[in-house]
Amino acid sequence: MSSFVVALDVGGTSMKGGLVGRTGEILHIDRRATPRDRGPVAVIGEIRSFIDDLAARGGGTPEGVGLAVPGLVAADAALYSANIGWRDVPAADFVPLDVPVMLGHDVRTGGLAESVLGAGRGVSDFLFLPIGTGIAGAVIVNGEPYGGAAGWGGEIGHIPVFPQGEPCACGQTGCLETYASASAVARRYAARLAAGTDTAEAEATTAAGISAEARAGVTLPETLSGGAASAGVVPGTGTTVAGAAVASAAPAGAAAVTAERIAALTAAGDPVAREVWDDAVEALSLALATYTLLLDPSVIVLGGGLAEAGPLLSDPLTERLRGRLSFRDAPPLRHAALGVNAGMLGAALLGWRAAGFADAGVAWSVDVPKSRV
Incomplete structure (x- = not known):
């Protein structure tokens, strides 16, 4: 498979993950439940397992990982989420691979995707x-x-x-x-x-x-x-x-x-x-x-x-x-263009930025978010 990043949008109920290529093609999409009722350690463990499985599905090592998570967030740490219960979790703790990783707030990451790829493109x-x-x-x-x-x-x-x-x-x-x-x-x-x-x-x-x-x-x-x-x-x-x-x-x-x-x-x-x-x-x-x-x-x-x-x-x-x-x-x-894929696509942008591609998404086709595998 061509180069890709792992993108994960973590919600309180479910997680939506995907593999997104360098030119924006969505290579794979999957979903898992968020085991919030079992506590933050279990959620972090499930995130790590999901990322590992997605990377394996890609047939190689991802260029980077992007994560959209709820609560207070810095690019390198999940600071606090009452919804999930974690505090001060370094970004690297979510990822079982030795690759660059970047975190983003769930809503702001969706907004980033709409800005670069969706209804806010060019605004x-x-x-x-x-x-x-x-x-x-x-x-x-x-x-x-x-x-x-x-x-x-x-x-x-x-x-x-x-x-x-x-x-x-x-x-x-x-x-x-x-x-x-x-x-x-x-x-x-x-x-x-x-x-x-x-x-x-x-x-x-x-x-x-x-x-x-x-x-x-x-x-x-x-x-x-x-x-x-x-x-x-x-x-x-x-x-x-x-x-x-x-x-x-x-x-x-x-x-x-x-x-x-x-x-x-x-x-x-x-x-x-x-x-x-x-x-x-x-x-x-x-x-x-x-x-x-x-x-x-x-x-x-x-x-x-x-x-x-x-x-x-x-x-x-x-x-x-x-x-x-x-x-x-x-x-x-305007009506949002990316629908339920906004968070995952925003996480993909974060993943490519973590990998050193600051202009990720700029040249992607407007039709890319509609692709399905």
């Missing part, structure tokens, strides 16, 4: 905003992710958008993530059903909404997700907090509430869903207006599960954002 300054179980952003300045003085840069999910609003899992009140993450949308819809109807009425409301969805021919991508069993994510860590909140708030018949379902119900005209969706759009517009006035991005790239709703989210958000920026134009909203 020097933008915000990459994946909206999933939680919300965090990658601040891209001069084409590179900016982490700030201590690595907390990009925690836009914890901007207080409604200071007198609902409590957030982080300990603050009224955070963007509490209203606009996929898990928050699911939780708030279920809670309103529980507060406003008895069980029979809730079942009827949900069934009516689903019927309306079917009549309207509403279809949404399967990737739009945000499990109803998550209430929030601690900033900088990816730690899910109060996981039973949605299930306990949901009445019988609404236990399977997800952000995908609520998006479909919103499109079908369900009044409760539309109210929750509108709150999410309002919260996003407030946070993005603040970000725009501070950093003046050329574009805002929306990713993650909630962005898979497409125009249902982007159209009202564009209108709302324009209305909040009376004396200047609002930056255009």
Whole structure:
């Protein structure tokens, strides 16, 4: 096999790994569970085993290894992750091979990939905003992710958008993530059903909404997700907090509430869903207006599960954002181009940079991220 790097995107639930060649071709992709329940030592061991197996699949020694991990991260060490439980792990401890290695923060590494290969290609300054179980952003300045003085840069999910609003899992009140993450949308819809109807009425409301969805021919991508069993994510860590909140708030018949379902119900005209969706759009517009006035991005790239709703989210958000920026134009909203491969492709860029190729990705084909093996 030609020269390659091992790229690994480590999440709290699963790890996505791949082999990526010098010209950007994806030679192999694989996935494994993250054994978080067994502790940080077990996770590190599984990462080492995964990297070893991927390298063997490549039939030779990789030029380098790139790792995208959650929490506070330096290029040469994973400093802290409440989600996984490690502290001050040197980059070399993740890799069983004597090759160069570079670490990156998971969201910022995805933002790097979108900058070099995806929706931000050719744009020097933008915000990459994946909206999933939680919300965090990658601040891209001069084409590179900016982490700030201590690595907390990009925690836009914890901007207080409604200071007198609902409590957030982080300990603050009224955070963007509490209203606009996929898990928050699911939780708030279920809670309103529980507060406003008895069980029979809730079942009827949900069934009516689903019927309306079917009549309207509403279809949404399967990737739009945000499990109803998550209430929030601690900033900088990816730690899910109060996981039973949605299930306990949901009445019988609404236990399977997800952000995908609520998006479909919103499109079908369900009044409760539309109210929750509108709150999410309002919260996003407030946070993005603040970000725009501070950093003046050329574009805002929306990713993650909630962005898979497409125009249902982007159209009202564009209108709302324009209305909040009376004396200047609002930056255009773009949909992320790399999808679930962003973190892994960003890790590949880190791997090639570790190997001494600082310009990795610049000359790669725009179609490269779509390749499959």
